Amino acid sequence: MIRVGVNGYHTIGARLADAVKKQPDMRLIGVSKMQPDYRARIAAEKEIDVYAANEKSLESFRNVKMTAKGMLTDLLQKVDVIVDATPDEVGASNKPIYEGAGVKGIFQGGEEHSLTNFSFVAQCNYGEAANKRFVRVVSCNTTALCRALHALERASGIEKARAVLVRRGADPDEVGKGPIDAVVLDPPTVPSHHAADVRSVMKGLNIVTMAVKVPETHMHLHTLLVTLKKKASREVVVDALESEPRVVLVDSKTGVKSTAALIDMAREMGRPRNDIYEAVVWRDSVSVSDNEVYFFLAVHQEAIVIPENIDAIRAVSGGYTEAQSMKVTDDSLSISPGAWKT
Amino acid sequence: MIRVGVNGYHTIGARLADAVKKQPDMRLIGVSKMQPDYRARIAAEKEIDVYAANEKSLESFRNVKMTAKGMLTDLLQKVDVIVDATPDEVGASNKPIYEGAGVKGIFQGGEEHSLTNFSFVAQCNYGEAANKRFVRVVSCNTTALCRALHALERASGIEKARAVLVRRGADPDEVGKGPIDAVVLDPPTVPSHHAADVRSVMKGLNIVTMAVKVPETHMHLHTLLVTLKKKASREVVVDALESEPRVVLVDSKTGVKSTAALIDMAREMGRPRNDIYEAVVWRDSVSVSDNEVYFFLAVHQEAIVIPENIDAIRAVSGGYTEAQSMKVTDDSLSISPGAWKT
Numbered sequence: 001m002i003r004v005g006v007n008g009y010h011t012i013g014a015r016l017a018d019a020v021k022k023q024p025d026m027r028l029i030g031v032s033k034m035q036p037d038y039r040a041r042i043a044a045e046k047e048i049d050v051y052a053a054n055e056k057s058l059e060s061f062r063n064v065k066m067t068a069k070g071m072l073t074d075l076l077q078k079v080d081v082i083v084d085a086t087p088d089e090v091g092a093s094n095k096p097i098y099e100g101a102g103v104k105g106i107f108q109g110g111e112e113h114s115l116t117n118f119s120f121v122a123q124c125n126y127g128e129a130a131n132k133r134f135v136r137v138v139s140c141n142t143t144a145l146c147r148a149l150h151a152l153e154r155a156s157g158i159e160k161a162r163a164v165l166v167r168r169g170a171d172p173d174e175v176g177k178g179p180i181d182a183v184v185l186d187p188p189t190v191p192s193h194h195a196a197d198v199r200s201v202m203k204g205l206n207i208v209t210m211a212v213k214v215p216e217t218h219m220h221l222h223t224l225l226v227t228l229k230k231k232a233s234r235e236v237v238v239d240a241l242e243s244e245p246r247v248v249l250v251d252s253k254t255g256v257k258s259t260a261a262l263i264d265m266a267r268e269m270g271r272p273r274n275d276i277y278e279a280v281v282w283r284d285s286v287s288v289s290d291n292e293v294y295f296f297l298a299v300h301q302e303a304i305v306i307p308e309n310i311d312a313i314r315a316v317s318g319g320y321t322e323a324q325s326m327k328v329t330d331d332s333l334s335i336s337p338g339a340w341k342t
Numbered sequence: 343m344i345r346v347g348v349n350g351y352h353t354i355g356a357r358l359a360d361a362v363k364k365q366p367d368m369r370l371i372g373v374s375k376m377q378p379d380y381r382a383r384i385a386a387e388k389e390i391d392v393y394a395a396n397e398k399s400l401e402s403f404r405n406v407k408m409t410a411k412g413m414l415t416d417l418l419q420k421v422d423v424i425v426d427a428t429p430d431e432v433g434a435s436n437k438p439i440y441e442g443a444g445v446k447g448i449f450q451g452g453e454e455h456s457l458t459n460f461s462f463v464a465q466c467n468y469g470e471a472a473n474k475r476f477v478r479v480v481s482c483n484t485t486a487l488c489r490a491l492h493a494l495e496r497a498s499g500i501e502k503a504r505a506v507l508v509r510r511g512a513d514p515d516e517v518g519k520g521p522i523d524a525v526v527l528d529p530p531t532v533p534s535h536h537a538a539d540v541r542s543v544m545k546g547l548n549i550v551t552m553a554v555k556v557p558e559t560h561m562h563l564h565t566l567l568v569t570l571k572k573k574a575s576r577e578v579v580v581d582a583l584e585s586e587p588r589v590v591l592v593d594s595k596t597g598v599k600s601t602a603a604l605i606d607m608a609r610e611m612g613r614p615r616n617d618i619y620e621a622v623v624w625r626d627s628v629s630v631s632d633n634e635v636y637f638f639l640a641v642h643q644e645a646i647v648i649p650e651n652i653d654a655i656r657a658v659s660g661g662y663t664e665a666q667s668m669k670v671t672d673d674s675l676s677i678s679p680g681a682w683k684t
Contacts, residue, residue: 164506164565166525166554182602183508183556183563183640188594190629190636210565210627210636212508214525214556221525223506223552225567252530260524285552287532294532294552298525 002317005079005103006031007053007072007094009039011171012108013085015275015306017048020083022332023310029079032072036061051075076101081313084108091115095134106312108305109139109197119200121146122311122329123245126322129315137308141165141220142197144279144299145209147247148224149202152293155240157229159291160206164223165194168259168301172217179215186213219259219276222297234288241281241295245326246307248340249283256282259298266300269339275303277335307333344368344659347421347445349395349414349436351375351385353513354450355427357617357648359390362425364674365652371421374414378403393417418443423655426450433457437476448654451481451539451647461542463488464653464671465587468664471657479650483507483562484539486621486641487551489589490566491544494635497582499571501633502548506565507536510601510643514559521557528555561601561618564639576630583623583637587668588649590682591625598624601640608642611681617645619677649675 004020006013009031020028030049033040034057043050044066052058052068061068069075076082076097081104084091088110095115098105113119116134120126124146129135138146145163152158167186170177186192192211199205241247250256256265266274277300285296307329314325330336346362348355351373362370372391375382376399385392386408394400394410403410411417418424418439423446426433430452437457440447455461458476462468466488471477480488487505494500509528512519528534534553541547583589592598598607608616619642627638649671656667672678 162504162567164567166508166556179558179600179602181558182560182600183558184600185563185594185624185627185638188599188624188627188638190627208567208631208634208636210567210638212563212565212638214508215558216521216523216525216556218524221527221554223554225504225506225550225552252527257530258521258524258526260521282527282530285527285530285532289550292550294550296527296530296552296554 002026002081002313003029003079004313005029005075005082006085007082008085008087009033009043010085011302012305014039014043015273015303016083016085016309017043018272019306019310019333024328026313030069030075032075033057036064036066040066072097073101076103079103081106081317083309083313104316105134106309106316107134107136109137109142111136113197113200119197120308120312120315121201122308122322122326123147124150124201126311126315126325129312130318132316135312135316137305137312138197138201140299140301140304141167141194141222142201143304143308144222144297145194145198146201147244147279148241148281148297149198149205149226151240151244151247152226152228152237153202155236156232158205159227159229162225163194163207163209165192165209165211166221167211167213168217168220169213169215170217171302179213181215184213186211216259218263220299220301221259222299224293224295224297226293228291228293231291232288234286237288237293238283238286241286242337245330246278246335247281248278248337249281250340251283253284262298263300273302275306276300277303277307277333278340279304307335344423344655345371345421346655347371347417347424348373348427349424350427350429351381352427353644354647356381356385357615357645358425358427358651359385360614361648361652361675365670367670368655372411372417374417375399378406378408382408414439415443418445421445423448423659425651425655446658447476448651448658449476449478451479451484453478455539455542461539462650462654462657463543464650464664464668465489466492466543468653468657468667471654472660474658477654477658479647479654480539480543482641482643482646483509483536483564484543485646485650486564486639487536487540488543489586489621490583490623490639491540491547491568493582493586493589494568494570494579495544497578498574500547501569501571504567505536505549505551507534507551507553508563509553509555510559510562511555511557512559513644521555523557526555528553558601560605562641562643563601564641566635566637566639568635570633570635573633574630576628579630579635580625580628583628584679587672588620588677589623590620590679591623592682593625595626604640605642615644617648618642619645619649619675620682621646649677
């Protein structure tokens with residue numbers, strides 16, 4: 001059994017803790033949290049051991065009469081792998097603590113590639129993570145791009161990839177963020193950082209990305225414009241996307257014409273927290289002309305990296321092939337293309 | 343003097359009536375309106391003659407004790423050119439009325455190209471409008487695309503143009519429209535209608551467009567990805583955009599990082615109704631690699647077609663060259679690249 005700890009218990013950490021509990025080969029030892037907020041209480045109700053991040057945090061727990069199981073440093077003594085789900089760039093400052101404790105660590109895409117010098121997407125480079133001590137799971141947007149582009153690369157080779165990212169302005173609970181009534185250039189310069197981030201996984205890929213931010217919380221929406229190395233029929237492209245792990249195809253004719261409809265589908269399907277772990281491609285958007293391919297892709301920013309984190313834990317721990325690990329993960333999270341038949 | 347009437351007095355009609363009044367060679371005879379709402383009252387206060395659209399409409403005016411100057415049919419007796427600013431596809435049903443009255447007519451981009459078989463963007467095809475009886479001014483998005491692409495075509499020829507349109511969900515006063523929290527595929531299939539619409543002006547252009555709709559009211563935002571026929575330096579591309587009529591460049595480093603900031607700039611500049619008649623390109627987004635060009639472009643959906651409508655009135659009336667007409671229009675509306683020095 002891989003003993004796992006989760007440091008940070010918000011959007012990603014909370015989801016990850018639940019996912020770890022579902023793995024037959026993992027044991028969730030506990031989670032570490034800064035504030036004794038409603039998430040901490042709900043974790044405790046779920047019989048998850050909650051640790052305070054530090055002395056000050058421990059004091060905050062005491063002030064509201066919540067009992068922390070100890071501090072992060074105590075948690076680290078009991079785990080093989082810690083997953084860092086703290087806010088962007090806090091992870092970097094935690095790395096020395098993990099090193100000192102002698103544990104392996106998984107970081108999120110908010111950290112720089114240089115923190116671990118290895119960025120991870122399961123179906124692209126699982127094998128390379130073997131025996132790595134620290135691994136960075138790439139961001140939600142990069143994860144989705146890598147999955148979809150991996151399919152096209154397999155099918156016909158990618159001459160060049162262009163993507164326009166329409167990013168959600170905030171997560172549903174982030175009431176202090178905007179924009180409220182604007183399209184924000186994010187950033188105003190070209191390319192956005194996503195291109196280099198994809199290349200940190202798919203080495204040498206010719207890719208340019210441009211990103212804007214808009215006032216909505218229901219998923220990111222990517223527009224892909226890809227030139228293939230060799231001509232392919234639309235059927236070949238659709239088949240490649242359909243057979244790619246963790247990519248699902250939906251059809252707008254069934255009423256799914258927006259990101260909000262996808263989230264509603266996930267609720268109807270009974271997905272926990274309406275989570276969509278898959279990159280979602282609109283089948284009827286897939287358009288092929290000579291060697292150019294176009295399609296729309298939706299990314300659930302709160303959930304898509306959860307299976308990647310689980311696989312990363314296994315990859316650094318050894319004992320599973322890519323296919324074995326992904327199958328265990330997908331089975332545990334009910335990830336199957338069949339679930340999305342529309 | 344060209345005697346002009348405006349049928350429909352909402353977003354476009356109200357702006358157009360004001361713009362016509364500013365032309366030295368035009369006289370606004372009156373506007374025709376369906377409802378005696380606050381816009382009708384404000385028009386009357388501005389001493390614009392307001393006509394009722396039909397008998398039923400005349401009755402509505404009487405009911406609120408507003409005096410209409412007559413009906414649309416009366417207005418048509420007194421004008422040389424009628425501009426149809428009624429809602430999408432209502433224009434088509436008005437065409438026989440205009441034909442019966444023997445007036446020339448300008449329609450908006452909400453109508454089909456086939457209604458007039460001639461779609462108009464001043465700097466692209468002013469000359470071809472001479473002696474046409476009916477002309478269609480293309481939509482806001484198509485107008486902006488044509489202006490920007492016309493600049494690139496002049497500079498280096500366009501091999502192919504790709505554009506992703508992030509459309510405003512509604513105008514600021516349209517409280518009944520959405521979306522509120524979603525990115526909507528508009529449409530889910532590729533290409534969107536904008537590609538064919540651009541080709542109705544720029545014949546034979548290799549263009550693919552994809553569009554989504556988002557919850558904001560402050561302008562459309564286009565992402566352009568254009569392959570030039572021959573390589574060009576970034577300087578050549580920026581110069582081409584800068585020297586193109588009705589295209590202005592702004593720099594995000596001055597704080598303009600969103601469509602909302604542009605509208606705020608227009609307010610600070612004292613533009614009536616915060617109107618932006620120009621297609622706005624972010625100078626620092628212009629990126630050139632080999633013969634590929636990328637940039638962000640913003641489009642004020644309520645205002646950008648106003649100068650085009652004025653030029654269209656002149657084009658069908660004769661007596662002006664393209665350059666002459668555009669200069670008179672631009673001077674009257676304070677359109678000058680200098681206004682936007684940032």
